[in-house]
Amino acid sequence: MAAHSESPTPREAFTFALPLRVRWSEVDRQGIVFNPNYFVYADVAFTEYFRALGFPYPQGFEESGSDLFAVSAEGRFRASARYDELLEVAYRTARIGRSSIRFEVAVYSGGALLFDGALVYVNADPETRVPQPLPPQLIGHIEAFERTPPATKEAG
Amino acid sequence: MAAHSESPTPREAFTFALPLRVRWSEVDRQGIVFNPNYFVYADVAFTEYFRALGFPYPQGFEESGSDLFAVSAEGRFRASARYDELLEVAYRTARIGRSSIRFEVAVYSGGALLFDGALVYVNADPETRVPQPLPPQLIGHIEAFERTPPATKEAG
Amino acid sequence: MAAHSESPTPREAFTFALPLRVRWSEVDRQGIVFNPNYFVYADVAFTEYFRALGFPYPQGFEESGSDLFAVSAEGRFRASARYDELLEVAYRTARIGRSSIRFEVAVYSGGALLFDGALVYVNADPETRVPQPLPPQLIGHIEAFERTPPATKEAG
Amino acid sequence: MAAHSESPTPREAFTFALPLRVRWSEVDRQGIVFNPNYFVYADVAFTEYFRALGFPYPQGFEESGSDLFAVSAEGRFRASARYDELLEVAYRTARIGRSSIRFEVAVYSGGALLFDGALVYVNADPETRVPQPLPPQLIGHIEAFERTPPATKEAG
Numbered sequence: 001m002a003a004h005s006e007s008p009t010p011r012e013a014f015t016f017a018l019p020l021r022v023r024w025s026e027v028d029r030q031g032i033v034f035n036p037n038y039f040v041y042a043d044v045a046f047t048e049y050f051r052a053l054g055f056p057y058p059q060g061f062e063e064s065g066s067d068l069f070a071v072s073a074e075g076r077f078r079a080s081a082r083y084d085e086l087l088e089v090a091y092r093t094a095r096i097g098r099s100s101i102r103f104e105v106a107v108y109s110g111g112a113l114l115f116d117g118a119l120v121y122v123n124a125d126p127e128t129r130v131p132q133p134l135p136p137q138l139i140g141h142i143e144a145f146e147r148t149p150p151a152t153k154e155a156g
Numbered sequence: 157m158a159a160h161s162e163s164p165t166p167r168e169a170f171t172f173a174l175p176l177r178v179r180w181s182e183v184d185r186q187g188i189v190f191n192p193n194y195f196v197y198a199d200v201a202f203t204e205y206f207r208a209l210g211f212p213y214p215q216g217f218e219e220s221g222s223d224l225f226a227v228s229a230e231g232r233f234r235a236s237a238r239y240d241e242l243l244e245v246a247y248r249t250a251r252i253g254r255s256s257i258r259f260e261v262a263v264y265s266g267g268a269l270l271f272d273g274a275l276v277y278v279n280a281d282p283e284t285r286v287p288q289p290l291p292p293q294l295i296g297h298i299e300a301f302e303r304t305p306p307a308t309k310e311a312g
Numbered sequence: 313m314a315a316h317s318e319s320p321t322p323r324e325a326f327t328f329a330l331p332l333r334v335r336w337s338e339v340d341r342q343g344i345v346f347n348p349n350y351f352v353y354a355d356v357a358f359t360e361y362f363r364a365l366g367f368p369y370p371q372g373f374e375e376s377g378s379d380l381f382a383v384s385a386e387g388r389f390r391a392s393a394r395y396d397e398l399l400e401v402a403y404r405t406a407r408i409g410r411s412s413i414r415f416e417v418a419v420y421s422g423g424a425l426l427f428d429g430a431l432v433y434v435n436a437d438p439e440t441r442v443p444q445p446l447p448p449q450l451i452g453h454i455e456a457f458e459r460t461p462p463a464t465k466e467a468g
Numbered sequence: 469m470a471a472h473s474e475s476p477t478p479r480e481a482f483t484f485a486l487p488l489r490v491r492w493s494e495v496d497r498q499g500i501v502f503n504p505n506y507f508v509y510a511d512v513a514f515t516e517y518f519r520a521l522g523f524p525y526p527q528g529f530e531e532s533g534s535d536l537f538a539v540s541a542e543g544r545f546r547a548s549a550r551y552d553e554l555l556e557v558a559y560r561t562a563r564i565g566r567s568s569i570r571f572e573v574a575v576y577s578g579g580a581l582l583f584d585g586a587l588v589y590v591n592a593d594p595e596t597r598v599p600q601p602l603p604p605q606l607i608g609h610i611e612a613f614e615r616t617p618p619a620t621k622e623a624g
Binding site for chain 2: 030034035036039040043067069070071072073075076
C-alpha cells in the first residue's frame with residue numbers, strides 16, 4: 001500500500017500495552033476493522049493506561065476539578081486487522097505541555113504494526129472548557145511509569 | 157480550548173455538504189459526541205459524496221476491479237456537538253494523486269466549525285492490496301463536480 | 313429461514329415512519345446489518361417519533377422531572393439489510409401503562425419487513441429510578457397523533 | 469423499576485462466563501451502558517463461548533458449509549452498568565433444535581443481575597439462507613461442555 005512518510009515510534013518506546021481482541025461488530029464488509037475503530041481502541045487503551053499509571057480516569061481528576069477533552073487525533077492505517085485477531089494496543093505519553101498532553105498509540109498483531117497515531121487532549125474546566133494546568137500528580141505518575149520519558153514543552 | 161495552529165479549509169471550498177443529526181448512541185458521558193464518531197460521520201459523508209458525484213460507492217469501482225482503502229485519518233476537535241444537534245458535514249476532494257486521493261471533511265453546527273480533518277485513501281486491488289491508478293472516470297466526475305478544484309500531484 | 317410464530321403488526325398500524333440509510337459502519341463481515349444495530353435504529357426512530365409527537369425528547373420530560381429508562385427489548389430478524397440500503401423505520405406506541413410504555417418498531421425495505429420488535433420503557437426519577445406516572449401531556453400527544461390508538465392498561 | 473414477570477435463569481445454569489469491562493464508547497448521556505450494547509456484549513460472549521466449546525466460530529462451520537444467522541433477540545434491562553465497571557457475561561446453550569439454536573445470556577456485576585436475554589440463531593446456507601441441520605460436531609461439543617444440558621426439540 002501507499003508508503004507513509006513518517007517513521008513510526010519504535011515498539012520499545014512503549015512501556016504500556018493492552019491485549020485486545022477484534023470484535024465481530026468492529027469489522028466491516030471488507031472483512032477488516034472499520035477504520036474509526038482504531039480510535040476506539042486508542043480510547044480503550046487510554047482507560048487502561050491511566051489505570052496502569054495509578055491515576056485512574058476520571059477519578060484522578062476529581063481533586064483538580066478538571067477533565068481531559070480531545071483536541072486532535074491522527075493515525076496511519078498500515079495493515080488490516082481481521083475478526084477475532086488478538087491485537088496489542090500500545091499507549092504512551094509522548095509530550096507533556098502546560099495544559100495539553102499528547103499520547104501516542106500503536107496497534108500490533110504478531111509484532112507487525114497495523115496502526116499508529118497520536119491523540120492530543122487538553123485539561124480543562126468541565127463547565128467553561130477553559131484550559132487548566134495538568135494535575136502535577138498526573139505528571140508525577142507518568143514520569144515514574146514511562147521508561148522512555150515524554151518530551152516536555154513550555155507552552156501548552 | 158487549545159488553539160489549533162493549522163487554519164481550517166474555508167466553508168466556501170466545499171461544494172458538498174450533508175445534513176446529519178447526532179444520535180443518542182453517539183454521545184458520551186460528557187454529553188458530547190464521542191470523538192471517533194466524527195470519523196464515522198466522515199465515512200457517512202464519503203458515501204453521500206460519491207453518490208452526489210454520480211460515481212456511487214462501491215459500484216463505480218466495479219469496472220476497474222479496485223477498491224479504496226483508508227491510509228490515514230486526522231482531525232481537530234474544535235467544539236462539541238450534543239445529542240440531537242443538527243450538523244452539516246462538508247466533504248471534498250482536496251488532492252488527487254496517481255493511486256491515492258485525499259478528502260477533507262468539516263463538521264459545522266449553525267455555521268460554527270466543530271471538527272475538521274482529512275482522510276487519505278489508496279485505490280488498490282482488493283485481494284493483493286497492490287495500488288492501482290485511480291479510475292479516470294472518477295477523476296472526471298470529481299473535476300466536473302468540485303467548484304474548488306482539488307490539487308493534483310504526480311506521485312501518489 | 314426459520315418461521316416466526318408471532319405475526320407482525322401490520323404496516324398500516326404505524327402512523328410514523330422514518331427513512332434511514334444503512335451506514336458502512338453498521339454492516340458486518342456477512343455483508344448485512346449487524347443485528348444489534350436494529351435496536352440502534354429503533355433508538356433513532358424513538359427520537360424522531362417524539363419530535364413528530366410535538367413532545368421532543370428529553371425536553372418534554374423536564375417539567376415532570378422524570379426520564380424514560382429501557383426495561384426490555386425484543387426483535388425478530390426476518391430478512392437482511394445491506395450497505396447503503398434505504399430503509400423505513402416505523403415506530404408507534406403500542407401500550408400505555410401507568411408508568412410504563414411499550415413501543416413497537418418495524419423496519420421495511422421496499423415494502424418488505426426486515427425486522428420487527430418492541431421496546432418497553434418506564435418513566436422514573438433520574439436519581440432514584442423510582443417509577444413515576446407517565447406525563448399526562450405525553451399521553452395526550454400520543455392519543456392525538458396515533459391513528460391506531462395504543463392499548464391502555466391499569467397496572468404499569 | 470418495573471418488575472419483570474419472567475424469572476431469570478439462575479447463575480448456576482451457566483457453565484461459561486466472560487469478564488468484560490465497560491468502554492467509554494458504550495456509555496450514554498445518562499451515564500449508563502446504552503441498551504443495544506448489551507446485545508453487542510452477547511455477541512462478544514458468543515465468540516468466546518464457541519472458542520471455549522472447542523468449536524471456534526466461524527471455522528467450525530467450514531466443514532458443514534453453513535453459518536449461523538440471528539433470528540431473534542430479547543432482553544430485560546434490570547439494572548444499569550456504568551463506565552469502567554467490570555462485568556461478567558454468562559452465556560449458554562438453552563435449546564438445540566434441528567437447525568435452530570437458542571442461547572441465553574446474563575450480565576452480572578458483583579453478583580447482581582443487570583441484564584438477561586436470549587438469542588435464537590438458525591444454521592443456514594450462506595448463499596441461499598436455506599436452513600440446514602446443525603453440525604452434529606457442534607452438538608457434541610455443547611453436550612460435553614454444558615453442565616446444565618440444553619433442552620432439545622424435534623422441530624427447529
